[in-house]
Amino acid sequence: PLTNATRLYYTATGGTAGDLEANISYDVGMSNSKGYPVYKVAIDGDELTLDLYFRTTTSQIELLGVDGPVSVGDADIDYLRFGTPIKLIGAQSSKSTTATATIRSNGDDLSDTSITIDYGVANRNSTFNNATTTNSKTWKFPTLKSTLTADIKVVTSGLALAPFPIVLEFDFTKGLGMVQHSGNLSENSSADYEAKFDRLLDLPNIMTSVSYAFTMAESQDNLSSADYRVLNQSELNSLGWLTISQDANSNWVIAEINSGHEDYPTELTSYQVLFENKHSDARLSGNITIDP
Template identity: 50%
Template sequence: MLPKYLFYLAFGTFLLSGCGLETDEDSDEESDSVTSVQMEVEQNAYLPLTNATTLFYTANEASPGDIEGAVSYDVGMSNSKGYPVYKVGINSDDLNLDLYFRTTSSQIEFLGMDGPVAVSDDASFDFLRFDTPIKLIGERSNQSTGASAKLESDEGSLSNAALTLEYDVTNSNTATFQSFDWTTLKLPTLQSTLTAEISVSAPGLTVGPFPVTLNFFFAKGLGLVQHSGDVTEVAGNEYEIKFYGLENLPNIVAFTNDGATVEGSLTYFSIAEASGNATIESSDYEIVNRSALNDLGWLNITQPNSGEYAVEINTSSLELPETLTSVQVLFENRVNSGERLSANLTLLP
């Protein structure tokens, strides 16, 4: 079991244990007045989210890394829901989209999205919030939930429209992810596909149903590596983004099963910073699941005198995987107890 993230709410302000004071001035919900709430949350290995970190994406090879996916802890929505909620703010010249998630040890929950998102030539949604979060892990069919959103259409507009969402969720672990600038490296993924129809009915206004298909590809220890949306009746995705790089998070470490590094990977863990890579020093961070990782038999993470965490592949191990394999490496700050960073370590056959 992964060590727990502890969250504290005191005097109306959420304090994320170890991640410092979490703030999000753009929160879309008002904070409730709460004096004492303690919640324990284990994040999912497929969607580890840390406040004030960034994943960069690209929509095409011509503009690599031009789409920013900024992760922030949403104080207002967390306060309203009673559990931690994170926003992934996807921003570029051509795409502005906020995705809201709850991540637990066994589940990834999708709470809503901001756009606006055009679902036809004459209608668009914004501030879409589901009454019941949509669970993205596990097969689900013929599900229904209410929702609210801001609606603009040729027939009129509603600032808080009541919607009905009929949906299915399917999962697959057969797809691999490869960034366009990788020649060898691939990551195994968990693919979750949300297929839905959105209907709106209000006095004097009936809109829809609109077909919507959202695809999420998650990589263990890294998070959302690919996302696309088919939100109109026109065939094909209206948008698609793919992982390109990261900031304030550990770099991917990758080997082949003969012990060679892949795509210029380092043999130790480092954090990608705006100014370059910074070694993760063992005096600053502890690998909280290091024993479990070394117990795999084929992986050896050591702490040499230099202070870095060195990685070796035991090529003679009988447990050496013969298929593409990723594991999560979980760091905790020794000074700011509880501050967590998650890394992806991948072994190619």
């Protein structure tokens, strides 16, 4: 889930907790050229500056490009755009796409470049656990870890450079989106950078088994049924053990979590709660996480 004009905060490896700010925005230019919504996740902090471009659907997350510049081997690569978006959900092997980018190698700009990226994608279930947060909370989420392994092959003026190997990992959680991201760009035994979720802003607070009212992060304002509808309320209530409804003040609440129900989760599980603004039709994605 990606929502325009919202923010997530991350902690970089070795950095200050919550010091990386990720601004999520609807990228008008790329959306117009592609013919579908494209969102930019602009990560900015002292330890890392990186823009990631995504397309999301109900069943897929696609990576369209990366801005840096990013140092890969002896080169700096910026404005990397994939000819064919890279699908991050579902295993893929022996895939290839063309790309465009601005590349500097050994201090010189490379011109007349032809770029090919050979890649594979692997998925596995994982768990995110971050106890070093600015608000003294320990976040624990189930994730789908998507690992992109690629060789960036560059030919310039008839000269083929040695391939640049990269490994990018993305951890996605229902209702939140990307909670962890790392990149290995130099064939080191460990990641060159890693960002872990710390907190959010302009989005609904994360709900747990002890939560009650849906509120906005930071402001703690209630999400009122006068302003928002829950698009997947029926789907969530049909789980049997969960009831989302309105209280006496017309605020959206978790009215019941029945841990004794036969269908109550037996392992760490996250659900998306999809709010839609009745006045603007803008959508907000919320998260309910159950850790039995």
